[in-house]
Amino acid sequence: MVYDVIDGKQRIESVLMFMGVLRGRFKAKVQLPGAEAVEAVDWNLLKRRNVHLIHAYQIPVIEVDGDLGEIIDIFIRINSTGKALTPQEKRSAKYYSSALLKTAAALARKYERYFIQNKILSPSQISRMKSIELICELMLTLVQGDVLNKKTALDRVMATSSLDARNLAKGKKLVVSALNRVARMFPQLHTTRLRQVTDFYTLVALIGKYENEGLILTNAKRNDQAWRLLKRFSTQVDEVRELQRKARGAKPDQDLYRDYLLTVSQMTDDVAQRRKREQILDGILRNLFARKDEQRTFSLEQRRLLWNSEAKVICPKCKKPITWNDLSIDHILSHAKGGRTDLRIAQPMHKRCNSAKGAR
Numbered sequence: 001m002v003y004d005v006i007d008g009k010q011r012i013e014s015v016l017m018f019m020g021v022l023r024g025r026f027k028a029k030v031q032l033p034g035a036e037a038v039e040a041v042d043w044n045l046l047k048r049r050n051v052h053l054i055h056a057y058q059i060p061v062i063e064v065d066g067d068l069g070e071i072i073d074i075f076i077r078i079n080s081t082g083k084a085l086t087p088q089e090k091r092s093a094k095y096y097s098s099a100l101l102k103t104a105a106a107l108a109r110k111y112e113r114y115f116i117q118n119k120i121l122s123p124s125q126i127s128r129m130k131s132i133e134l135i136c137e138l139m140l141t142l143v144q145g146d147v148l149n150k151k152t153a154l155d156r157v158m159a160t161s162s163l164d165a166r167n168l169a170k171g172k173k174l175v176v177s178a179l180n181r182v183a184r185m186f187p188q189l190h191t192t193r194l195r196q197v198t199d200f201y202t203l204v205a206l207i208g209k210y211e212n213e214g215l216i217l218t219n220a221k222r223n224d225q226a227w228r229l230l231k232r233f234s235t236q237v238d239e240v241r242e243l244q245r246k247a248r249g250a251k252p253d254q255d256l257y258r259d260y261l262l263t264v265s266q267m268t269d270d271v272a273q274r275r276k277r278e279q280i281l282d283g284i285l286r287n288l289f290a291r292k293d294e295q296r297t298f299s300l301e302q303r304r305l306l307w308n309s310e311a312k313v314i315c316p317k318c319k320k321p322i323t324w325n326d327l328s329i330d331h332i333l334s335h336a337k338g339g340r341t342d343l344r345i346a347q348p349m350h351k352r353c354n355s356a357k358g359a360r
Helices: 009-019 041-047 051-056 068-081 086-094 098-110 114-116 123-127 130-144 148-158 165-185 197-213 221-244 253-263 273-288 298-306 350-358
Strands: 028-029 040-042 329-330 346-350
Touching: 041 298, 086 148, 086 253, 098 114, 098 148, 098 165, 114 123, 123 130, 130 148, 130 165, 130 329, 165 221, 165 253, 197 273, 221 253, 221 273, 253 273, 298 329, 298 346, 329 350, 346 350
Parallel strands: none
Antiparallel strands: 028 040, 329 346
C-alpha cells in the first residue's frame, strides 16, 4: 500500500534522514534520559543506548480517503490555521462521502448568516466546520427524539451509514422546522446566553420535540411569555456565574440556575448533562403551550350536521352557495393555532376558499 503525505512531510523526511534511510544523515544535540549533559547523538548511538525510545515512539496518523479536491481542502485547512484539525474537520476527511455530512453541510450554508448574526457561531468557528457539526447533532437528535452523546454518535452514524434516506430526509425537515421556529419565537435570542452553542443546541432540540408532540407554538402572546421567562432565566444563570467567578456561592433561591450552570461549565458536554439541561428548560416552558386537538378533520357525521343546520349554506369567504360535493368545514381558529375540531367553532366553506385561507 502506498500513501501520499499531505502534512508532516518534513518531519518524516527528517526522521528518515537521521536514520540514514535518506541522504543527508545528521546528528542532533540532545540530553538523553539518564545522561548528565547535552551531547551530539547520531542514529547508531541512539540505537545502542536507547532502543526502547525508538520502538515505543508512534507517529500520529489520520488517514484521509477522498477526491483530490477534498484532500487539497484538508491540506489547506491544516496549513492555513496552524492548528490541529477539529473533530468535525476530521470527520469530514474520513467520511467525505457520508450522505448525512453532505446534507448537514448544505443546511449549514443555508443558516450561516443566521448563526453569525445571532452570535451563535463566529465566522472562525464556521470556517472550522462547527456549524456542520451542530446541524449533524440536531438532525440525529430530532430523528431519535432524544439528545445524543456527540463524542460517539456522529462518528458511528457516518462510519456505518446507518441513517437511511427516509430518516435523512426526515431529519433535514425537522431541523429546518425547528430552527425556523426558534428564529420566529425568539428573535432577540442573541441578547442572552442562550445564543451560546451548547445552550442553543438544547433549546432547538426542545422546540423540535414540542413541534413533534403537537404543541401550539404560534400564539404570539404565549411566545412572548416564553421569551420573557427565558430572558429572566438567562440573566439569573449569568448572575450565578458571576458570583462563582468572585468565589461567592449561589443564594438559596438560585439552586435551579446553579444546576443549569453546572451542565454548561463542565469540560465535556455528555449526554447526562444535555438531558439535565433540557429537563430544566422544559420545566420552564412546557406549561405555556397547549396541545393541538388530536382530531384534525371533521367526521362525515359532523359535516352532515353542519350541512343540515341551515336551509341554504353560503360560503363566508366568497359569499356564494356551497354544494354538498364542494363542502369543506373550516376551523374558524385554525387547527395549527389551537382551533378545536368542534362544530360550535366551525363554519362551512368552499374547498378552494378553505385551502386559500390556510392557517390564517
